[in-house]
Structures are given as structure tokens and as C-alpha cells.
Amino acid sequence: MTVAKRTFDAVIVGAGGAGLRAALQLSEAGLKTAVLTKVFPTRSHTVAAQGGVAASLGNSTEDNWHWHMYDTVKGSDWLGDQDAIEFMCRKANEVVVELEHYGMPFDRTDNGKIYQRPFGGHSQNYGQSPVSRSCAAADRTGHAMLHALYQRNVRANTQFFVEWMALDLIRNADGDVLGVTALEMETGEVSIFHAKATIFATGGAGRIFHSSTNAFINTGDGLGMAARAGVPLEDMEFWQFHPTGVFGAGVLITEGVRGEGGILRNASGERFMERYAPNLKDLASRDVVSRSMVTEINEGRGCGPDKDHVLLDITHLSPETIMKRLPGIREISIQFAGVDPIKAPIPVVPTAHYQMGGIPTNYKGQVVAPKGGNPNAPVIGFYAAGECACASVHGANRLGTNSLLDLLVFGKSAGESVVADLTSGNLSLKPLPDDAADMSLARLARLEGQTNGESVFDVGLEMRRTMQKHAGVFRFDNLLKEGVTQILAVAERAKRTGIKDKSKVWNTARTEALELDNLIEVAKATMVSAEARKESRGAHVRDDAPDTSEFPNGRNDNEWLKHTLWYSEGNRLEYKPVTMKPLSHDVEPIALAKRTY
Amino acid sequence: MSKRTIQLKMYRYDPDKDDKPYMQDYTLELEPSDKKLLDVLVRLKSQDDSLSFRRSCREGVCGSDAMNVNGKNRLACLTDIDGLPQPIVLRPLPGLPVIRDLIVDMTQFFKQYHSIKPYLINETPAPERERLQSPEDREELNGLYECILCACCSTSCPSFWWNPDKFVGPAGLLAAYRFLADTRDEATSERLDNLEDPYRLFRCHSIMNCVDVCPKSLNPTRAIGKIKDMMVSRAV
Numbered sequence: 001m002t003v004a005k006r007t008f009d010a011v012i013v014g015a016g017g018a019g020l021r022a023a024l025q026l027s028e029a030g031l032k033t034a035v036l037t038k039v040f041p042t043r044s045h046t047v048a049a050q051g052g053v054a055a056s057l058g059n060s061t062e063d064n065w066h067w068h069m070y071d072t073v074k075g076s077d078w079l080g081d082q083d084a085i086e087f088m089c090r091k092a093n094e095v096v097v098e099l100e101h102y103g104m105p106f107d108r109t110d111n112g113k114i115y116q117r118p119f120g121g122h123s124q125n126y127g128q129s130p131v132s133r134s135c136a137a138a139d140r141t142g143h144a145m146l147h148a149l150y151q152r153n154v155r156a157n158t159q160f161f162v163e164w165m166a167l168d169l170i171r172n173a174d175g176d177v178l179g180v181t182a183l184e185m186e187t188g189e190v191s192i193f194h195a196k197a198t199i200f201a202t203g204g205a206g207r208i209f210h211s212s213t214n215a216f217i218n219t220g221d222g223l224g225m226a227a228r229a230g231v232p233l234e235d236m237e238f239w240q241f242h243p244t245g246v247f248g249a250g251v252l253i254t255e256g257v258r259g260e261g262g263i264l265r266n267a268s269g270e271r272f273m274e275r276y277a278p279n280l281k282d283l284a285s286r287d288v289v290s291r292s293m294v295t296e297i298n299e300g301r302g303c304g305p306d307k308d309h310v311l312l313d314i315t316h317l318s319p320e321t322i323m324k325r326l327p328g329i330r331e332i333s334i335q336f337a338g339v340d341p342i343k344a345p346i347p348v349v350p351t352a353h354y355q356m357g358g359i360p361t362n363y364k365g366q367v368v369a370p371k372g373g374n375p376n377a378p379v380i381g382f383y384a385a386g387e388c389a390c391a392s393v394h395g396a397n398r399l400g401t402n403s404l405l406d407l408l409v410f411g412k413s414a415g416e417s418v419v420a421d422l423t424s425g426n427l428s429l430k431p432l433p434d435d436a437a438d439m440s441l442a443r444l445a446r447l448e449g450q451t452n453g454e455s456v457f458d459v460g461l462e463m464r465r466t467m468q469k470h471a472g473v474f475r476f477d478n479l480l481k482e483g484v485t486q487i488l489a490v491a492e493r494a495k496r497t498g499i500k501d502k503s504k505v506w507n508t509a510r511t512e513a514l515e516l517d518n519l520i521e522v523a524k525a526t527m528v529s530a531e532a533r534k535e536s537r538g539a540h541v542r543d544d545a546p547d548t549s550e551f552p553n554g555r556n557d558n559e560w561l562k563h564t565l566w567y568s569e570g571n572r573l574e575y576k577p578v579t580m581k582p583l584s585h586d587v588e589p590i591a592l593a594k595r596t597y
Numbered sequence: 598m599s600k601r602t603i604q605l606k607m608y609r610y611d612p613d614k615d616d617k618p619y620m621q622d623y624t625l626e627l628e629p630s631d632k633k634l635l636d637v638l639v640r641l642k643s644q645d646d647s648l649s650f651r652r653s654c655r656e657g658v659c660g661s662d663a664m665n666v667n668g669k670n671r672l673a674c675l676t677d678i679d680g681l682p683q684p685i686v687l688r689p690l691p692g693l694p695v696i697r698d699l700i701v702d703m704t705q706f707f708k709q710y711h712s713i714k715p716y717l718i719n720e721t722p723a724p725e726r727e728r729l730q731s732p733e734d735r736e737e738l739n740g741l742y743e744c745i746l747c748a749c750c751s752t753s754c755p756s757f758w759w760n761p762d763k764f765v766g767p768a769g770l771l772a773a774y775r776f777l778a779d780t781r782d783e784a785t786s787e788r789l790d791n792l793e794d795p796y797r798l799f800r801c802h803s804i805m806n807c808v809d810v811c812p813k814s815l816n817p818t819r820a821i822g823k824i825k826d827m828m829v830s831r832a833v
Binding site: 039040042043044045047048057097100101102103105106107108109110111112113114137140143144147148151152154155186215216217248249251252328331332335336455456457499500501503504505506507508509512 | 611612613614630632642643646647649650651652653654655656657658659660661675696697698700703707711714715716717719723725726727728729730731732734735738742743745746776779781782
């Protein structure tokens with residue numbers, strides 16, 4: 001197969017919120033930029049975000065970024081890096097106001113400002129009372145944001161390669177990143193995108209789980225590419241289970257429903273969150289709410305004939321409020337739960353939603369990895385932002401609305417870093433190694449030649465079931481140990497996948513096989529990292545690490561206040577320190593404490 | 598409980614091996630969790646991996662899986678299989694070139710969308726904080742900004758079938774009105790000039806297929822009417 005070469009200043013992989021925000025920086029700086037995306041940009045998963053984006057604008061309740069920073073550090077169960085968290089919370093107003101200037105149709109307050117609603121884990125005055133911090137466009141904030149960002153890129157003449165799937169990261173002998181290989185889906189042709197800078201904005205991998213709010217495309221392509229190229233993945237044991245996925249279908253019901261006054265109820269109609277989080281109740285942070293729901297179900301207080309879900313009740317809200325603030329939720333509920341929430345509560349269950357971990361970066365969006373004794377040495381030419389990256393601002397548990405903020409702040413920051421590094425001459429076009437495309441071509445050739453291969457569908461199903469059973473909301477030592485064995489066995493099967501469709505043109509069987517390669521890397525990283533972490537923290541809660549006076553909430557800061565780094569080769573684990581020091585010397589660190597809501 | 602089965606008749610075409618398109622019949626056994634047409638397609642693909650279609654969010658917000666179902670353009674993920682007459686006849690969206698199976702070439706559709714300058718134009722230096730907009734003015738954008746660019750509307754419009762290169766089509770015109778209706782946008786007359794043409798706007802004959810098929814219950818015909826009203830009122 002011949003491999004065409006294309007040369008750019010920068011290549012961005014992914015055109016969701018983070019990729020589009022980064023692309024704007026580069027296009028507006030006049031750099032020759034290629035944005036590769038396996039779906040048309042407005043089909044990226046950012047489109048499905050609902051409830052809002054966090055910023056301490058204070059439009060309806062008093063607020064400031066210090067409170068936001070405190071909430072985010074506490075929400076992260078202290079695993080978040082405080083320099084990156086300070087950076088993100090301080091930048092929030094700027095990037096949200098920019099979006100408004102780009103034309104994003106935010107809802108408005110009576111005095112014409114951006115409408116803000118309360119959200120889980122966000123508080124006034126260091127945990128005292130809920131705050132309206134989530135800037136919203138009805139319950140379609142992600143859609144409104146993604147379209148506004150795409151539209152701004154149309155204005156900026158950004159060059160998109162639509163329906164191109166990136167295959168592998170290209171590195172030279174020094175480990176510098178020189179671009180990617182990519183497959184044009186319409187023709188099946190492989191090209192090398194040779195660039196001075198490469199930004200990954202490929203989103204999450206929620207499709208490793210059987211029950212997931214995530215889109216089909218969320219297959220962790222960037223993580224798979226990074227892992228195969230020897231870049232470690234950070235904190236992959238931390239997965240957010242969103243409290244309110246539609247029971248059965250898994251489709252997301254925004255936390256904004258509870259922000260607008262929605263209440264979770266068990267079989268007897270009790271508002272059970274009052275027992276688990278007396279202060280913030282239904283607006284406690286997501287890990288806490290999800291665990292409370294599963295506890296209710298496990299203790300026999302679930303709803304329905306099988307007592308396997310709980311109910312999200314908004315029947316006490318006025319139909320006008322629901323139609324105005326939650327119109328999309330009403331549509332989803334009618335479509336996927338068969339329930340009109342104006343009249344009856346929605347059946348919900350915790351559902352895999354967001355990956356807190358990812359490709360390790362610093363707050364500038366540079367990818368970092370241990371080198372020569374420095375745990376955070378930049379990988380030259382490589383940047384990442386959004387859900388695929390781990391800055392780390394979400395630590396062990398992300399607050400709702402911080403994901404859209406993350407992709408704006410770090411998309412922009414990664415873009416700015418690339419512009420700075422290119423204009424200062426720090427980055428140059430380095431010669432491609434002769435074998436630049438070999439790994440990708442070998443993967444394609446194997447699929448082409450594989451006979452009697454394993455079904456991609458079957459192996460994928462086995463992976464999703466294994467992850468669901470062994471790495472769910474509550475984790476158990478024996479299940480994790482078995483899970484490691486089983487996921488490694490699934491990974492072996494994934495090496496022998498075969499496809500019957502050999503067409504060059506829009507071969508989705510091939511795409512799905514290549515995606516499975518990426519998912520498997522993420523699944524291994526998750527299971528191996530989770531098995532090794534012998535404490536409870538944030539979304540990672542082990543049965544054998546319970547809440548005790550010595551270890552509040554089961555958290556063991558002496559041994560486990562550290563980031564996991566997983567390497568694909570040999571499933572090796574390393575650890576690196578958490579940055580407890582904020583970015584600015586005049587900002588006080590948020591001291592370790594027990595998390596209560 | 599006996600297994601449910603479903604009959605489908607599907608448009609198939611792979612330019613790599615087929616001289617011409619054909620219709621293929623399928624009978625499929627369903628699982629209890631298969632409720633939407635997309636569930637059926639995903640299950641079918643697990644048995645015949647050569648079947649090609651776009652899909653992503655599976656909740657009606659990304660706009661990937663638009664297709665012609667029993668003669669009507671719809672999103673597979675929002676289409677209940679219960680109640681659909683069988684065999685369910687699936688074809689690609691009409692009026693656009695077919696690449697393969699249910700996958701169409703949407704170049705012309707997006708070209709028309711891009712032609713209306715689908716971005717806010719406001720050259721006044723931006724304030725430090727948000728531009729203010731009253732809730733009433735913001736309400737004008739409801740029913741406009743929610744478009745997911747699935748192309749159900751434009752590819753059900755006879756005017757777009759005949760002149761896809763000259764008529765902007767319902768999706769593009771809905772987007773044009775979304776910016777005309779935005780109090781923050783300053784390019785009203787430029788936008789109207791851009792549509793002042795026998796084809797771009799005025800090929801809409803209010804057939805209203807667009808309204809009938811929109812999976813988000815939007816009303817492009819009404820938006821087009823409003824643009825025509827703006828044209829008239831600036832002429833007098």
C-alpha cells in the first residue's frame with residue numbers, strides 16, 4: 001500500500017469541544033492546521049452534554065473562583081493537581097464569555113446575563129450552600145456549545161479532514177511526536193500527517209462498559225494510540241458513574257434536573273439522599289449520589305418489579321419550568337423511558353459516563369511523562385486536551401459542568417502552547433523515520449489477512465461485560481483480581497479479530513475492529529490500575545477499604561495520595577506525586593480533609 | 598416468551614464490488630432490549646458486518662443516523678420498531694449521492710449550510726463580560742438553534758432535489774434565520790442580500806415536507822416565511 005504524506009504546522013485529532021477550541025487558536029494565528037475527525041464535527045460527543053458549563057460569573061448568586069477551586073479539589077478527593085485546578089477555575093469566566101461572544105445561545109436571566117443553575121458538588125463559601133454556577137443553554141448546553149465552536153471555526157477557515165480516523169501516533173527514536181497516520185474512511189487510503197505539533201482531543205472511552213451514557217464513537221482512540229506508542233495513561237481506575245442514566249437505555253439525564261429541583265426517591269417514595277448527604281442532598285457530588293443509589297438498590301429499596309432502579313421525580317415542578325429549562329430531558333424521557341416527567345418520575349440507574357484519567361498533561365496542555373527523574377517531562381511535539389487528557393483537574397471524581405469547562409480551558413491552553421512553541425522556534429519539522437506507517441499498515445494487513453478470526457462484536461461484548469461486572473460502582477478485591485485475568489484474556493482474543501467485509505469503501509467493520517484495539521488498551525489500563533489501588537478514593541471505592549477513623553471514607557493518603565501511571569507494555573504501573581501546590585504563590589493550598597456533603 | 602422477529606428490506610450498494618444497487622431482505626430475531634430501529638441495525642450488523650451506516654449518540658442529538666424509513670426520512674435512533682409496517686424498507690436519504698449502503702455524500706448539504714455564513718457576525722468590540730440579551734430576545738432563537746444538521750429536511754424537499762446547488766434548502770435557511778433572529782448579530786442586510794436570489798431562498802414553495810420529517814420538531818418553513826417577510830419589509 002502506498003502512503004501519501006501531508007505536512008502541517010499542527011495536526012489536531014478530534015473535533016469535539018476541545019479539538020475545536022484548540023483549532024480556533026491555531027487557525028486564528030494563521031498556522032497551517034489539519035483537524036482530523038472520524039465524524040462530522042457537530043456529531044462529536046460534546047453535543048450530548050446537557051446541564052451546563054461551570055464559571056463563577058455570579059449572575060444570580062454570589063460566587064468566586066476560590067470557591068469553585070475548593071469544590072473541585074474536594075470533588076476530586078484531593079487527587080486533582082491544584083495548579084491545574086487553579087488555572088481552570090480562574091480561566092472559567094474568560095472562556096465562557098468568549099463563547100457568548102462567538103454566538104452561543106445561553107439562556108438569560110431577567111437582566112440579560114447568562115443564566116446559571118445549581119449543580120452537584122458546587123457550593124458557596126467552601127461547602128456551605130448550593131451555588132448557581134452552571135451556565136446553561138436549556139438542557140442542550142453541549143449542543144449549543146459544539147455548534148457555536150464549529151461555526152466559529154467555519155468563520156476562521158479551519159481545515160477539516162472529516163471522516164478520517166487517526167490510527168497511530170508517530171514518534172522518533174528520541175520519543176518526540178511527529179504526527180499521526182490516518183485512514184480516509186471513504187476510500188480506505190492511509191496517509192501520514194506529518195506535523196511539528198500534534199494535539200489529541202479524541203474524547204473518552206465510555207464504551208468499555210456495557211451500560212454507558214456514551215456515544216458509539218467514544219472508543220478511546222487517542223488513549224489507544226498513546227498507549228501503543230509507549231505513553232503512559234494516568235489514573236485510569238477512576239471512572240464516573242453518572243447517577244441518572246435512563247434505566248435500561250443508559251441515555252443521560254442531566255444533573256441539571258436535580259439543579260432545577262428534581263428529587264431522587266426509593267421504592268417507598270423516600271428522598272433518601274437526605275440520609276447520605278444532609279447538607280447538599282440530591283446535589284451532592286456524583287460519586288456520592290451513585291453509591292447511595294446502589295446502596296438503596298442493594299438493600300432492597302429499589303423500585304420496579306425487580307427493585308433494580310430508583311426514581312427521579314420532577315412532578316412537583318411546574319410544566320412551564322420543565323418545558324423551558326428541561327425540554328430535551330422531557331423528549332429523552334418520553335423516547336427512552338416511555339414516561340412524561342411532567343406526570344410521572346423517570347426510572348434511573350448509575351451509568352458509566354466519564355473517564356477522569358487519560359493522557360497525562362500539565363496545565364499548558366503539554367503531554368508529560370516520566371523521563372530522567374522528572375515525573376512530568378514534556379513529550380516534545382505532543383499535546384492533549386479534553387476527556388482524553390488528564391491535567392489532572394478531576395482527580396478521583398469530576399464535578400458536573402467541569403467537563404465542558406475542562407475542554408474549553410485546556411483546548412485553548414493547548415492551542416496557545418502550540419502557537420507559542422511554534423513561534424518561538426521550540427518546535428520544528430523533524431524527519432520521519434522510515435517505519436513511520438509500519439505499525440498502522442501491519443494492523444490493517446492483519447485484519448485483511450485474518451482467517452477464522454474472532455467476531456469484533458463478540459469480543460467487544462465480552463470486554464464490556466467484564467468491565468461492568470468487575471470494575472463497577474463498588475469494587476471488590478476478588479472481582480478485580482479475576483477481572484485482570486479476564487480482561488487480559490479478552491485482549492488476547494482482540495489480537496485475532498477478523499472481519500468478513502474487505503471493501504475499501506466506508507468499511508465500518510474495519511473501523512470497529514480498529515476501535516476495539518483502542519478500547520482494549522483502556523480496559524486493561526482501568527482494570528490493572530483499579531486492582532492495584534488498595535484504598536477508596538472518589539469514584540474508586542473498594543469493599544475492603546471502608547470508612548474508618550484511621551482512614552476516613554476509606555482514603556489512605558499516606559500510601560495512595562499519588563497518581564497512577566499505566567504502561568501498555570507489560571501492564572506496568574508507576575506512580576507520581578499529586579501537585580498539592582496551587583499555581584500562584586498567593587493562593588492557599590486546599591488542605592486534605594474528610595469529604596462530606 | 599417467544600422471540601420477536603422482524604423483516605427488513607434494505608438498500609445495498611458497495612462500489613468496490615457491486616455494479617449497481619440492490620435491495621436485500623433480512624429476517625432478524627430480536628432481543629427484548631431492541632426497541633429502536635438503530636438497535637435493530639446494530640444487531641443486524643453483528644451478523645452481517647458489511648452493512649454500512651453512520652451512527653453515534655443513539656439519542657437523537659448528533660444527527661448521524663438519518664435515513665429513509667418506509668418512505669419517510671427519520672433518525673434510526675428515535676424510531677420505535679413497534680408499529681412500523683414490515684418489511685421495514687430502508688434506503689439512504691434521497692437526493693444525495695450514495696457512497697455505500699445507507700451512507701450518503703453530504704458535501705452539497707454542508708456547502709449550502711456554510712453558504713449562509715452560519716456564525717455570529719458582530720464587529721463591535723466585545724465587552725469584557727457577556728453581551729446582554731433579554732430572555733424575550735433569547736426566546737426568538739428557540740426552535741432554530743436546536744438543529745442537528747441531520748439533513749432529514751433538505752433531503753425530503755423537492756426544491757432541494759431539483760436544485761441542490763442553487764437552493765439553500767430548509768436546514769441552511771433555518772440556520773440563516775437563526776442568525777437573522779439573534780439580537781446580537783449585526784449583519785442583517787448582508788445576510789438578506791446573500792439570499793436575495795431567485796433560487797437560494799425563493800425556491801421554497803411551502804410544501805412543508807421539512808416540517809413533517811424534522812426529528813427535533815423544528816419548523817423550517819416558518820423560518821423561511823420570516824426571512825421572506827424581512828425581505829418584503831426592507832423593500833418597502
